[in-house]
Amino acid sequence: MERDMLQERPGDGAAFFYSDYRKTSKTSPYGEVTSTFAGLPGDSARYEVIPIRRGLYITVGHFCISRPLVLDFEIMGAPIDFEYWLSGSGECRMVGLGPGPSVHQSGAGTMNASYAPDTSGRCLSVGDAEICIVGLSVDPVLLFTLAGEGTAGFPPRLRPTSEGRLRDKFTLKETLCPAMQSVCHQILTCPFAGGCRDLFLESKALELLALQVNALASSPEVAPRGLTRRDTDRIHDARDCLVSDLKNPPTIAMLARQTGINETKLKAGFRSVYGTTIFDYLRRHKMEVARTWLEGGGKNVSEAAYGVGYANVSHFIRAYRTVFGVNPGDYVRHSRLVTS
Numbered sequence: 001m002e003r004d005m006l007q008e009r010p011g012d013g014a015a016f017f018y019s020d021y022r023k024t025s026k027t028s029p030y031g032e033v034t035s036t037f038a039g040l041p042g043d044s045a046r047y048e049v050i051p052i053r054r055g056l057y058i059t060v061g062h063f064c065i066s067r068p069l070v071l072d073f074e075i076m077g078a079p080i081d082f083e084y085w086l087s088g089s090g091e092c093r094m095v096g097l098g099p100g101p102s103v104h105q106s107g108a109g110t111m112n113a114s115y116a117p118d119t120s121g122r123c124l125s126v127g128d129a130e131i132c133i134v135g136l137s138v139d140p141v142l143l144f145t146l147a148g149e150g151t152a153g154f155p156p157r158l159r160p161t162s163e164g165r166l167r168d169k170f171t172l173k174e175t176l177c178p179a180m181q182s183v184c185h186q187i188l189t190c191p192f193a194g195g196c197r198d199l200f201l202e203s204k205a206l207e208l209l210a211l212q213v214n215a216l217a218s219s220p221e222v223a224p225r226g227l228t229r230r231d232t233d234r235i236h237d238a239r240d241c242l243v244s245d246l247k248n249p250p251t252i253a254m255l256a257r258q259t260g261i262n263e264t265k266l267k268a269g270f271r272s273v274y275g276t277t278i279f280d281y282l283r284r285h286k287m288e289v290a291r292t293w294l295e296g297g298g299k300n301v302s303e304a305a306y307g308v309g310y311a312n313v314s315h316f317i318r319a320y321r322t323v324f325g326v327n328p329g330d331y332v333r334h335s336r337l338v339t340s
Contacts, residue, residue: 014122015039015069017047020076021117021137029164030055030139031077040069052205055079055139058187062132063088069125078117079137080158080166082212084176084184085110088131094121097169104171109240111180114171115140134184136208140166146206147213158216175236177215177274178284183208185288189295227269234259235269242278243285247309252278287323290316294332301328 019035032054037047040063050058057079063069069090089107096119106112107126125131140160160166187204190197227235238259242249255278256263270278286308293299299307305316320328 015045015071017071017073018076019073019078021079021139022077028054030142031079033057033079033137039071050201052202055142056205056209057135057137058201058205059135059137060133060188061135062130062188063125064130069123069131071123072121073123074120075116076118078115079139080143081112081114081116082136082138082208083112083114084134084136084180084208085112086132086134086176086181086184086188088133089126090123090131091126092121092123094119094171096120097171102171104173106173109176109181109243111174111176112171113174114169115166116169116171117165119169132188134187136205136212138209140164143209143213146209147217174215175239175274177211178276178281178288180208180211180215181285181288183211185292185295189292227265227272231261231265231269232273234261235266235273238266238270238278239274239281242282246286246289246307249282249309283319284323286310287320290320290328291324291331294328301332304328 015037016039017035017037019033021031021033023029023031032051033049035049037045044064046060046062048060050060052058083106085106085108087108089105092104092106093101094104094116095101097116101121104112105126140158141164143158144160158166183204187201187208190200190204192200238255238261241255241258250258252263252266256266259266261269267278270281274281276284290299290304290308293304293307294301301317302313305313308316310316310319317327317329320326320331324331
């Protein structure tokens with residue numbers, strides 16, 4: 001394995017991550033993840049691999065960084081990995097994915113998928129925001145077994161060989177849809193312990209996998225019908241602009257001007273790409289952000305309402321109930337009761 005980048009480790013020491021995925025016996029169809037993470041103090045970093053079943057794992061990475069994070073990594077065997085970025089941003093320089101080094105950027109609101117055995121490289125944080133990532137790792141054979149007919153529309157590169165591996169390494173990047181974002185937040189704020197926690201996390205892992213399979217099969221590698229790739233990129237840019245300032249979001253006319261696409265195509269294209277209207281997407285995103293604050297105890301209902309742009313708390317409560325089916329105050333009280 002090429003190690004040029006790993007030899008550039010800084011003098012004060014970079015964090016280091018190692019991962020391997022191997023079958024533990026000839027009779028087992030799926031492998032197990034083995035990983036180590038070293039170099040970050042325990043009070044500023046959380047990295048956890050949560051086994052769901054053989055061949056399916058949830059990973060959680062949460063880094064509260066006071067200085068730029070430098071992470072060297074080596075990946076030996078690998079399942080298919082899906083990364084859901086909830087906060088922060090970073091850049092990854094990877095060796096072994098193709099004929100030369102490659103650079104990949106990630107940030108809040110994006111989903112990265114990869115199959116990258118026998119690779120190494122370096123990840124760097126960008127900016128000073130906390131980094132929070134939920135991951136889903138799935139064996140290619142298990143993915144096909146669980147998805148069944150849903151894999152009919154998969155890109156060819158996601159189809160396993162008879163040996164259970166993929167033919168080629170790859171990475172791809174998409175926008176994180178609200179439904180996946182919601183499941184990720186539920187995983188992070190699981191209110192249960194013991195066996196109930198295991199059942200809850202398994203249900204959420206399978207729900208997230210179902211959403212991911214549907215996304216891959218519905219739009220494998222092409223722009224939505226009627227949209228060029230450039231149109232799709234502009235609609236992704238519009239989404240980023242839409243959620244960049246929740247207190248003062250832009251109007252549709254402003255979004256159209258900022259991204260260089262006319263209003264009619266923007267509204268129709270946004271629904272095609274995200275499966276909902278611009279208004280409904282923004283409302284759900286605001287409620288997801290508010291729920292994260294409420295679950296974490298960082299804000300009360302009034303503070304959460306103001307933080308996502310509601311001057312009238314009753315309007316916020318009505319919107320929260322529309323999205324989640326429960327009043328925010330009742331939800332917080334229930335969560336605290338369950339975890340106490």
